[in-house]
Amino acid sequence: xxxxxxxxxxxxxxxxxxxxxxxxxxxxxxxxxxxxxxxxxxxxxxxxxxxxxxxxxxxxxxxxxxxxxxxxxxxxxxxxxxxxxxxxxxxxxxxxxxxxxxxxxxxx
Amino acid sequence: xxxxxxxxxxxxxxxxxxxxxxxxxxxxxxxxxxxxxxxxxxxxxxxxxxxxxxxxxxxxxxxxxxxxxxxxxxxxxxxxxxxxxxxxxxxxxxxxxxxxxxxxxxxxxxxxxxxxx
Numbered sequence: 001x002x003x004x005x006x007x008x009x010x011x012x013x014x015x016x017x018x019x020x021x022x023x024x025x026x027x028x029x030x031x032x033x034x035x036x037x038x039x040x041x042x043x044x045x046x047x048x049x050x051x052x053x054x055x056x057x058x059x060x061x062x063x064x065x066x067x068x069x070x071x072x073x074x075x076x077x078x079x080x081x082x083x084x085x086x087x088x089x090x091x092x093x094x095x096x097x098x099x100x101x102x103x104x105x106x107x108x
Numbered sequence: 109x110x111x112x113x114x115x116x117x118x119x120x121x122x123x124x125x126x127x128x129x130x131x132x133x134x135x136x137x138x139x140x141x142x143x144x145x146x147x148x149x150x151x152x153x154x155x156x157x158x159x160x161x162x163x164x165x166x167x168x169x170x171x172x173x174x175x176x177x178x179x180x181x182x183x184x185x186x187x188x189x190x191x192x193x194x195x196x197x198x199x200x201x202x203x204x205x206x207x208x209x210x211x212x213x214x215x216x217x218x219x220x221x222x223x224x225x
Contacts, residue, residue, distance in 0.1 A: 049210075097143075
């Protein structure tokens with residue numbers, strides 16, 4: 001079965017740029033989605049279809065996907081960005097969703 | 109604005125059936141594939157399965173033998189049943205909606221279900 005791999009944690013200083021990776025075999029051929037989850041809250045989609053932002057998501061949050069790695073980039077990091085981030089793809093062959101293990105972003 | 113609200117018991121006894129309902133407001137039921145996702149305490153997200161108004165369903169292979177999802181358009185609700193639960197089924201259960209079989213655009217707030225022995 002398809003596996004998505006994320007680093008357990010990423011730390012970044014305020015105003016710097018955070019990059020969270022999601023790895024998978026030939027991931028660049030798939031559509032990757034990213035969710036932000038703050039403590040005690042439901043996940044919130046922040047990037048869909050590799051690069052698109054839902055309404056209300058700030059432009060400093062962006063995504064890319066190429067080769068075996070998708071990346072969520074958060075520029076000018078703020079304290080409010082501290083959260084868990086999950087990547088996700090839909091495996092069309094088995095018709096099921098696959099999530100990465102999640103990355104905890106800590107703002108120093 | 110589409111809103112989802114989970115409801116059901118917060119405590120289920122081991123070996124019994126976990127039953128949850130998600131009430132949908134602000135959207136026709138045919139507009140989404142309706143899904144359930146769970147998150148054990150301190151862990152990641154696990155997709156459980158989806159149902160559609162047509163009756164089509166699909167489930168995670170790891171849960172397929174114990175799970176069923178149904179959609180009730182007359183009540184604007186969809187439901188999850190998970191049989192023969194164990195402590196490993198203790199989790200926050202989220203209902204969510206997908207306009208296509210791809211990403212989860214809308215989520216409920218989640219409901220914690222603990223399995224007791």
